[in-house]
Amino acid sequence: KAGVTQTPRYLIKTRGQQVTLSCSPISGHRSVSWYQQTPGQGLQFLFEYFSETQRNKGNFPGRFSGRQFSNSRSEMNVSTLELGDSALYLCASSLAEGASGRYEQYFGPGTRLTVT
Amino acid sequence: EDQVTQSPEALRLQEGESSSLNCSYTVSGLRGLFWYRQDPGKGPEFLFTLYSAGEEKEKERLKATLTKKESFLHITAPKPEDSATYLCAVRGGAGSYQLTFGKGTKLSVIP
Numbered sequence: 398k399a400g401v402t403q404t405p406r407y408l409i410k411t412r413g414q415q416v417t418l419s420c421s422p423i424s425g426h427r428s429v430s431w432y433q434q435t436p437g438q439g440l441q442f443l444f445e446y447f448s449e450t451q452r453n454k455g456n457f458p459g460r461f462s463g464r465q466f467s468n469s470r471s472e473m474n475v476s477t478l479e480l481g482d483s484a485l486y487l488c489a490s491s492l493a494e495g496a497s498g499r500y501e502q503y504f505g506p507g508t509r510l511t512v513t
Numbered sequence: 514e515d516q517v518t519q520s521p522e523a524l525r526l527q528e529g530e531s532s533s534l535n536c537s538y539t540v541s542g543l544r545g546l547f548w549y550r551q552d553p554g555k556g557p558e559f560l561f562t563l564y565s566a567g568e569e570k571e572k573e574r575l576k577a578t579l580t581k582k583e584s585f586l587h588i589t590a591p592k593p594e595d596s597a598t599y600l601c602a603v604r605g606g607a608g609s610y611q612l613t614f615g616k617g618t619k620l621s622v623i624p
Contacts, residue, residue: 401556428610440557440600440614453611487556491610499564500545500604502612504556 398424401490401505409511415476418508422469422490429471430502431463434485446471447493475510483512515540515605519615526591526622534586534618540605546584547612548577549600557600560586591622 402421410416422429431443442455446465463473469490475482489502518537526532538546545564549557561570563579570577574595576587586599598619602612 430611432612432614439616440602440612442611442613445610447610453609455611494610498544499562500610501547501559501562503559504549506556509554 401488401503403486403488403505403508405508406506407509407511409513410478411513412478412480414478415474416478416510417472417474418486418488418510420471420473420488420490420505422471422488423503425492426490426503427469427493428491428500428502429465429469430489430491431471431473432487432489433457434487434507435483440487443473478512480512483510485509515603515613517601517603517613517615519599519601519618521618522616523619524621526588526620528592528622528624529590531587531589531591533588534599534601534620536584536586536601536615537582538584538601538603539582540603540613542605542607543603544606544609545604546579547602547604548584548586549602551598551600551617560599588620591620593622593624596620596622 428447430445434440445453449465460476465471485507487507489504494500516539520535548560551557561577566581598617600617602614
């Protein structure tokens with residue numbers, strides 16, 4: 398079974414530009430979450446989508462946005478890039494939480510974004 | 514607000530020298546405690562989920578345990594290939610689908 402895939406793997410952008418990152422979840426997984434990982438802050442939650450609806454949002458400015466498509470694939474967008482946005486952006490997918498309450502997230506390899 | 518603290522920040526072990534990593538947490542209504550392994554430049558690799566105090570799970574040389582305030586990841590007779598950063602995360606609160614992560618423990622196993 399294929400894992401979570403993210404594209405592109407590496408990206409270099411200039412301050413002020415915008416960027417779109419893509420994530421394809423594991424087949425059958427309908428929940429997609431996004432995280433930002435930096436050396437100083439560690440992994441921080443951005444947002445989570447299920448059936449094209451955002452269910453949770455982290456404490457990030459409105460420049461960070463996302464969406465999910467009907468095939469569960471997801472994109473996140475960062476507008477007006479700042480130097481501090483340089484990070485590893487990770488996508489994770491999960492099966493829908495059933496009656497058992499079990500919910501496990503499986504991560505992709507990430508997109509390394511560098512803002513210059 | 515959910516919080517996760519991992520200790521130590523870094524740990525160097527000789528090959529075969531067993532030890533434990535600690536994850537202390539505060540969460541409103543724990544709905545899962547997760548352990549991941551992350552190698553440099555890669556995404557976190559899922560290891561275990563624990564849902565209730567007293568629960569234990571094992572995988573090869575790793576064993577995770579859970580109490581009401583903390584979790585331990587025990588590493589028995591580690592090998593150099595166990596070197597990685599180990600991350601702990603919690604999911605809490607009704608209606609929450611986000612994981613709150615600790616800063617991780619960087620484990621180095623020396624041959």
